[in-house]
Amino acid sequence: MRAAPTVGAIALALGALACSSARPDDMADLDSARSDAADVLARARSGNEALPWAFVLNDPAPGGAERPDPDEIVTVPGSDLALRRRDIGIERGPPDWHPEGHPPMPEVVARGGGEGVLACGYCHLPNGQGKPENAGLAGQPYEYLVQQMEDYRDGLRRTGEPRMGPPSLMMRIGAATTDAEARAAAEYFSSMDFRPWIRVVEAAEVPVTRRAGWIHRAVDGAGTEPIGIRVVELPEDLTRTELRDDASGFVAYVPPGAIERGRRLVTTGGDGRTVACTLCHGDDLRGLGPVPALAGRSPSYMARQLYDLKRGNREGAWSDLMDRSVLSLTARDIVDIVAYTASLDP
Ligand code: HEC
Numbered sequence: 001m002r003a004a005p006t007v008g009a010i011a012l013a014l015g016a017l018a019c020s021s022a023r024p025d026d027m028a029d030l031d032s033a034r035s036d037a038a039d040v041l042a043r044a045r046s047g048n049e050a051l052p053w054a055f056v057l058n059d060p061a062p063g064g065a066e067r068p069d070p071d072e073i074v075t076v077p078g079s080d081l082a083l084r085r086r087d088i089g090i091e092r093g094p095p096d097w098h099p100e101g102h103p104p105m106p107e108v109v110a111r112g113g114g115e116g117v118l119a120c121g122y123c124h125l126p127n128g129q130g131k132p133e134n135a136g137l138a139g140q141p142y143e144y145l146v147q148q149m150e151d152y153r154d155g156l157r158r159t160g161e162p163r164m165g166p167p168s169l170m171m172r173i174g175a176a177t178t179d180a181e182a183r184a185a186a187e188y189f190s191s192m193d194f195r196p197w198i199r200v201v202e203a204a205e206v207p208v209t210r211r212a213g214w215i216h217r218a219v220d221g222a223g224t225e226p227i228g229i230r231v232v233e234l235p236e237d238l239t240r241t242e243l244r245d246d247a248s249g250f251v252a253y254v255p256p257g258a259i260e261r262g263r264r265l266v267t268t269g270g271d272g273r274t275v276a277c278t279l280c281h282g283d284d285l286r287g288l289g290p291v292p293a294l295a296g297r298s299p300s301y302m303a304r305q306l307y308d309l310k311r312g313n314r315e316g317a318w319s320d321l322m323d324r325s326v327l328s329l330t331a332r333d334i335v336d337i338v339a340y341t342a343s344l345d346p
């Protein structure tokens with residue numbers, strides 16, 4: 001591991017790890033009940049095959065869909081700004097609907113940097129709250145963000161689902177971003193607090209969805225279907241999300257009982273099934289030293305990371321510290337863990 005001023009926190013936790021791998025016999029039943037799901041994660045040829053609800057691939061576009069008028073004037077609640085729809089696009093950087101909600105954006109966040117370095121704020125939003133298909137950056141430790149950008153640059157942080165557009169694009173952006181650009185962005189995003197953004201609801205039945213724009217969308221009038229072993233994360237207001245309104249959050253439906261099952265795994269390690277995450281991510285999972293915060297963040301994003309860490313797609317300078325925690329996780333465990341972490345106050 002590279003020398004970073006606060007990496008001692010991780011080393012301390014590692015020491016504690018050495019004596020936490022005992023597995024009582026009563027976990028055997030639970031293990032066999034879960035072995036099918038474990039196989040899915042081990043055998044899957046892609047992220048989408050393993051966790052289709054997290055590595056979202058778009059459905060074919062419905063025939064006859066109308067394209068919105070590019071000259072239409074669009075607005076969002078609580079903002080004085082009025083824009084032509086055609087003015088919203090990644091090459092122009094993010095629309096800044098709520099400038100009072102964040103400090104002034106550095107150039108790389110607002111408009112992008114050198115060749116291939118697209119404006120961070122377009123995807124991660126000006127206030128850094130992020131969306132299910134990308135990541136919330138606000139409030140993550142500066143050292144952590146800088147390290148991730150270094151890992152992207154070194155090709156050590158990859159995605160298990162290259163067909164999913166945004167993570168693949170992030171790999172290319174990360175490879176192109178200079179150290180100075182990365183530091184400017186990290187300073188900006190780490191200076192803001194991450195705010196409550198995702199409402200977690202346990203539900204046996206969820207709206208029927210289709211997948212477009214790399215997220216789930218409720219299909220009007222299509223009713224509900226059983227949730228199964230999934231998390232279904234949806235915009236609270238699809239129109240506002242499509243306009244990249246950074247004041248409109250998400251709802252995540254999770255299976256009944258998932259939050260409590262996740263709490264047990266995360267706070268105790270589930271009798272040796274995994275490691276108590278709180279050791280490194282902090283008692284409240286709001287991060288510790290350079291270790292990232294998990295509380296209140298997108299369950300879809302967190303699930304993709306657990307898969308990528310487990311499958312070795314993420315093998316950055318600090319990724320080994322996660323090995324023991326993800327080794328035995330099943331698809332079901334991942335649903336439960338991210339249901340719990342998303343439900344916490346950030
Ligand atoms: C095209 C949209 C897009 C743009 C533009 C973009 N990102 Fe990302 N970023 C993503 C996606 C998608 C992910 C999550 C990848 C995944 O799920 O594995 C991500 C992940 C990250 C992460 C990892 C977060 C974590 O918690 O580990 C960092 C750091 C990051 N981006 C920084 C940046 C910076 C800095 C910029 C601007 C130079 C930027 N991104 C521009 C889409 C984008």
Ligand code: HEC
Nearest residue numbers: 013274275276277279280292302305316318319321322325
């Ligand atoms: C020994 C310390 C340690 C333990 C225990 C640990 N983590 Fe981590 N975790 C880390 C470190 C360090 C990173 C950053 C990894 C990297 O840079 O690739 C990380 C990263 C993550 C990420 C990616 C976050 C992001 O923003 O991309 C997730 C999700 C995560 N951990 C979840 C968990 C869960 C769930 C548990 C418990 C089951 C857990 N961790 C236990 C140290 C730990």
